[in-house]
Amino acid sequence: xxxxxxxxxxxxxxxxxxxxxxxxxxxxxxxxxxxxxxxxxxxxxxxxxxxxxxxxxxxxxxxxxxxxxxxxxxxxxxxxxxxxxxxxxxxxxxxxxxxxxxxxxxxxxxxxxxxxxxxxxxxxxxxxxxxxxxxxxxxxxxxxxxxxxxxxxxxxxxxxxxxxxxxxxxxxxxxxxxxxxxxxxxxxxxxxxxxxxxxxxxxxxxxxxxxxxxxxxxxxxxxxxxxxxxxxxxxxxxxxxxxxxxxxxxxxxxxxxxxxxxxxxxxxxxxxxxxxxxxxxxxxxxx
Numbered sequence: 001x002x003x004x005x006x007x008x009x010x011x012x013x014x015x016x017x018x019x020x021x022x023x024x025x026x027x028x029x030x031x032x033x034x035x036x037x038x039x040x041x042x043x044x045x046x047x048x049x050x051x052x053x054x055x056x057x058x059x060x061x062x063x064x065x066x067x068x069x070x071x072x073x074x075x076x077x078x079x080x081x082x083x084x085x086x087x088x089x090x091x092x093x094x095x096x097x098x099x100x101x102x103x104x105x106x107x108x109x110x111x112x113x114x115x116x117x118x119x120x121x122x123x124x125x126x127x128x129x130x131x132x133x134x135x136x137x138x139x140x141x142x143x144x145x146x147x148x149x150x151x152x153x154x155x156x157x158x159x160x161x162x163x164x165x166x167x168x169x170x171x172x173x174x175x176x177x178x179x180x181x182x183x184x185x186x187x188x189x190x191x192x193x194x195x196x197x198x199x200x201x202x203x204x205x206x207x208x209x210x211x212x213x214x215x216x217x218x219x220x221x222x223x224x225x226x227x228x229x230x231x232x233x234x235x236x237x238x239x240x241x242x243x244x245x246x247x248x249x250x251x252x253x254x255x256x257x258x259x260x261x262x263x264x265x266x267x268x269x270x271x272x273x274x275x276x277x278x279x280x281x282x283x284x285x286x287x
């Protein structure tokens with residue numbers, strides 16, 4: 001039985017994306033207090049975009065529990081990023097913080113270069129950062145919004161992979177964050193859902209392209225998860241009922257998503273590439 005109960009969240013809203021975890025009530029659960037790693041990622045180096053909070057934070061901590069050093073790319077949420085860094089360092093691992101906009105190709109190159117300069121290698125790339133802007137109708141989606149959403153969610157993933165690739169070796173892993181919306185759609189997140197569908201196709205195509213060099217490429221498609229993107233995207237009233245319409249009748253916590261990333265990054269998934277895992281609260285989707 002899950003320790004996480006069905007609950008309504010207090011009404012809340014943040015005016016700026018991608019949102020700050022330090023302002024959320026209740027705070028997302030990003031680690032298990034009794035969490036003990038199994039050395040699945042000993043001395044590996046991971047670069048995680050959007051690693052300051054939400055799913056990115058919990059993945060950074062889970063990787064550190066498994067013995068990895070992490071490089072965290074984030075936009076401008078300095079307080080959240082510093083908190084994640086301290087959590088990683090408390091586990092005895094190193095953490096590099098890199099602030100910038102992954103929509104810019106030059107920054108993506110810089111982030112990879114800084115990671116290599118600090119850690120001298122790269123074993124795992126987690127393309128996780130994203131943004132979303134709900135609109136009642138496709139007619140309300142401006143050219144600026146459409147381009148911005150694709151630049152962050154798809155272009156940034158493409159650029160990060162492009163510059164990380166030459167540093168990856170046989171056995172390395174790329175993990176992309178897509179979404180349940182790629183499979184079931186969302187009428188108020190048409191552009192966001194389209195980017196997440198593109199990520200599924202990107203994952204499958206890249207997987208086939210990298211088989212010869214033995215780099216695995218997979219994705220995770222979370223359902224509703226309590227992260228800063230939620231109060232910074234939706235009204236206070238919608239936040240209050242977030243996740244209640246899914247089969248488990250609740251939103252997931254970031255800590256419930258992290259094991260999928262650990263699995264795909266580790267040798268446990270050595271025979272898996274081009275696939276998508278679905279931690280989504282019981283929603284049945286095509287794979």
